[in-house]
């Protein structure tokens with residue numbers, strides 16, 4: 470382990486204490502993890518290394534963040550740099566998590582447009598993989614980015630903004646960590662708002678099939694959870710804004726589903742203690758948009774995840790295609806979640822120029838079984854030009870993946886501009902994005 474004078478090595482280096490991702494299904498291929506505390510430290514470290522990858526909060530399930538050489542953490546660069554009420558933007562250092570930012574923003578009277586199921590993730594890591602929440606009119610979290618500061622392979626600082634840099638900016642935001650080290654991110658903000666969350670139970674699949682559009686457009690953000698077992702949607706999570714004209718009318722029944730009488734976890738057998746408040750109790754946006762609360766383990770913990778994006782117009786057909794695989798899927802599944810996302814213009818976003826429905830799988834942690842199943846699901850969804858989540862597990866062959874992104878050649882060119890020698894490339898990027 471070589472400790473540089475300006476970079477402090479973190480713990481987790483003894484071989485018996487290998488650095489792992491959040492779910493523990495991946496051991497990173499190096500224990501050389503350095504923590505930078507400033508832009509200058511990032512620049513000097515990047516200049517010295519021939520190969521490295523930036524680590525965020527380690528919540529990806531695949532090896533997108535892995536490196537066999539060096540890992541760089543910006544965890545301690547986690548503050549707000551500026552809040553501009555006139556321009557409606559907040560600029561943060563890239564190590565900041567949503568969990569750190571959101572209460573601060575709310576206390577100043579502002580909000581973000583949407584959040585993922587959990588606030589524990591770093592902002593830079595989330596935007597780099599096009600992390601998303603739900604909502605017909607809500608783009609993924611990367612669509613809130615209005616400017617980026619990136620340290621390139623040469624250690625130079627590049628500033629890109631939505632206003633100034635047009636297509637280059639659109640190519641850089643969902644960057645998979647391939648362009649350089651993101652050191653600052655500016656995000657669009659709006660006046661803070663209150664929300665209510667309602668959960669309904671047991672919607673017959675036929676109701677979902679016949680009324681999918683009405684269900685999804687019934688509130689600001691809607692998630693459907695199913696284990697595919699009984700021709701039903703186990704839980705429907707409805708997140709409604711309180712403002713006039715946007716509030717959801719929480720009738721006791723909703724397309725055959727019954728309003729829950731207590732807080733629930735998406736996996737009904739688990740305690741709802743780690744879940745955000747439900748039952749229509751009003752609360753700030755950042756305590757309702759995620760399913761899971763800061764300060765608790767999100768989701769189930771010991772799990773694997775996969776997620777597939779399908780163009781919105783094929784939503785019901787795609788859901789039914791997965792439903793037909795229920796006997797293969799259910800034994801290995803904890804829960805599935807179905808969400809909708811608005812279209813965007815970010816080159817490597819799975820929602821590039823098309824609104825999407827996503828079908829997500831939280832699996833039991835049995836990779837050999839899941840690895841056999843994923844190609845079956847991917848084949849079932851292939852007619853719909855399916856795209857996998859960049860940060861979750863998939864088995865789609867690289868050629869097929871690449872064929873789904875028409876801006877990929879431009880992305881490759883852009884990354885070659887900032888990283889001509891492939892300093893930030895790892896095995897995931899080399900095979901799935903850059904390989905011929």
Ligand SMILES: Cc1cc2nc3c(=O)[nH]c(=O)nc-3n(C[C@H](O)[C@H](O)[C@H](O)COP(=O)(O)OP(=O)(O)OC[C@H]3O[C@@H](n4cnc5c(N)ncnc54)[C@H](O)[C@@H]3O)c2cc1C
Pocket residue numbers: 491492522523524525526527528529530533534543563564585586587590591592593594595596597598599600601602645646647649650651652767768858860861
């Ligand atoms: C329990 C759980 C729930 C989840 N829920 C959702 C959900 O609701 N919606 C959804 O879409 N996803 C969800 N995810 C997936 C998660 O949001 C993504 O995997 C996200 O990328 C994680 O961010 P991270 O900082 O942990 O990333 P990491 O795994 O640490 O890194 C991801 C990528 O970002 C790059 N990166 C990180 N920081 C930087 C930086 N400063 N500069 C350049 N590149 C950087 C890395 O190199 C890597 O390529 C969930 C994951 C878990 C574990």
